[in-house]
Structure formats: structure tokens, C-alpha cells
Amino acid sequence: MKKITPILCCLMAVMTLQHCSSVKVLDSWKSDSVSDVKNRNFLVVARSSNTQARLAFENEIVKQMTSNGYKATASYAKFGDMNPNEEPSESNKGKIKKLLDAEGFDGVVLTVMKDYQEETRVQREGGYYEGGNYYGYYPRYYGGFYTYYRHPMSMRTLGNYVPETITTTTSKVYILETTIYDLKAKDDNQLVAIVTSQIDNPASASAAASAYVKKVAASLK
Template sequence: MKVSIYIIAVLLLGSCSSARVTDSWVSEAHKEYKPKKVLLIGLTDNISGRRLFEEQLKKEFTNRGVEAVESYAVFKPTFTNSKQTEEEIENEIKRLSNEGFDTVLISAVKGVDEKVNYSGDNFRVYYNWRQFGPYYYRYQNIYHLEGYYSKYKVYHIEASMFNLKENNDKSLVWIASYDIVDPSEVNTTVTNYVKAIIKSLEEHQLIDGD
């Protein structure tokens, strides 16, 4: 499960889960923005998860006529293996800009919530919920059945697009937040998340449809 968590963190759902967008925003100053060369960053310490996310996202951009490059093919190991200062990061941004990159899309896990789900029978509409007797009868299994409740986790993930040519507080082009519920199968999780990102970018007309 830990591997799945970090892969999603790409930043980084189960086979029957999906990535649900909870919020999205696009800058008024960038409504006509069209990225030409995008650096894709899955912010995770899991190398295989990072590659999977970035490669799938690259395929989607390429299919839409946008050049995209995975971060593992651009960043030197020394850049990702140690914490960088703000000055070092700015120097890296200058290097990227000199190499023709005009856009960065980065994704990271912002938080994880643990939830509890009721595991009993489905709600029965024929019960008279206004009377104590039927209500108690319905829920008394809480005392007697192990596993009456099941725990699951919700991962809050954020994806952001930045204009590298705008070296100021207006460089943020687009940002969106997603909830992924209890992921278990890595490939499906990443695929669903990538599709959700692409859908949002298309809706904001930052990229063309496939």
C-alpha cells in the first residue's frame, strides 16, 4: 500500500476507484495560454511511480501536439537526491528556460485522511426510523460483529501548471485539487488521475482535445 501511496503522489485508485476533482482554477491572465514545451514532474521519492505518471502524461500531451518531457530525463540525480536552496532552484529554472521549456506541470500529495465506512447491510427504506425499537434493532450489530466498520483513506492531490517565462507572482497558469479514494492498483490509479488532469486542462482550453 505504501508504494501505491507514493506512486499516486506523483503525485501519486483501486481498480474500481476514480480521481475526483474537488476544485480547479485558471488565471485570468493565462486564458489564452498554450504550452509548447512542458516539463512533467511527479513529486515523489518512488522512482517507478514517478516514471509511470510522467510517461502516461507525456503520451497524452504528445497526442495533442504538445512537446512534453519527463523530469527524470531532465533533472540530474544531484538535483533530486538532495534538498535544493531557492537559489539553486532558480538556476535550474533558468537552465530549463534556456533549453526551450516554457511550462512546468507538477503534481504532489497534499494530505491523507483516514475514513471509516459502515459495513452492514444497505439502508432499508421500509424501516420506521422515527421509532427507537426498529432503529436499535437495525444497528445493534455494532456490538456483536467484528469488522462492522471498515477503514479507508482519501488522498488529496494537487496538480499545478506554471509559465516559466513569467518570473513573477503571475506565473501560475492553472491549479486543480483531486481526491483519490483508497487506491490499491497502481496502473489504474495513475491512469485515472492522468485522465482527470487532461480533462481539466481541456475544459480550461489550455490544451486541445485528442
């Protein structure tokens, strides 16, 4: 059985699920060398064009990592003008490597939004007669068929009809992926963990970040 490393524990320790309908881990993986990253200097990057979301995710991960003895820095705090969504080109080739080398970062925690969808959901409620009576229990005359069949109350409703209501909502669904890299390892072995998750209809970026980091950590336990 693989040990639970501190980096996974610190991600696991973060936050309760608040104001976010659900976060579900779709897939996860970790390598046998995940425990080797304890002494790495991590840069935490959230690829998002939404500044509020980027700050929320980066700060939440950094907060938990540093509280558990890791050296971690949010990319926004360190490189304010860094654009994590910049398209690769010949002109910026090697740019991120130069930044990491210059500042002594040898580990990266990268979170990326892989997909976004909007779903229309229809919920139907009511449209039936409640059994029993207004007092919340079934009266004695329901107990036997013949007694009930002959009882006057079996011939009509008690009047407690529940009207049908139809509610239509649009739900926002995000697919996020978090990867952990050890830059001291050889290129093919730098990936030490990856988690893909779904966030369903978050109320805010901060609430989503809190719930997401908790789920990511738990999946790597």
C-alpha cells in the same frame, strides 16, 4: 465562454477509471492566458518519493500531451538524478531554474501530493427479513390489508432472514494538486491553471494516474 485549449483537451482525453475506487476534483482554476502555452516546451514533474508513482504520473501526462501536438518531457527521463522533493536551501538556490534554462524548457506541469490520510470504514449489511417470498415478488395476499392480516403467512416469516455482516476496511485517501506554469510570463502571471483532487483508495499507481489525469482535464474544460 472560454475556449477549451488543446492542452486541456489532451489531458482530458486520457484513460478510463480502472481499479481505482474514485477520483474527485475538489477545486480548479484557469487563467484567461491558458491558451498562450500551445508552443511551450514543457517539463512534467511529479513530486513523489515513490519512484513508481512518479513515473506513472509523469509518463501518463507526457503521453497525452505529445499525442496532441505538445512538446513535453518527463523529468525522470530527462534528469534521472533530479530529486523533486529536495528541500530548498542556499546551496541549491536557483538549481531548478538553471536546469530549465539550460535545456530550453519554458513551461512546467507540476503534480504534488499535498496530503495523505487513512480512514477506517465500517459497512453493515443484512440483519433483516426480506419481504415477499423466495421467488422475488410479493404474493397476492399482500395486496389488501384485510386479506394479508387474515392470511396464515402474515403470522410468521417465510424464513428468508438475511444475516447481518459487518465489514471493516482501511481506505487510503490522497490529496493531489496539479499546476501548469508558463515560464515566459512575468513571475506573478506564470500560473495558468491549478486543480486539487482527491484519490480514494487506488489499487495501483498506474491506475491512479490514469483516472487522475482524466479528472484533471475534465475539470478544466
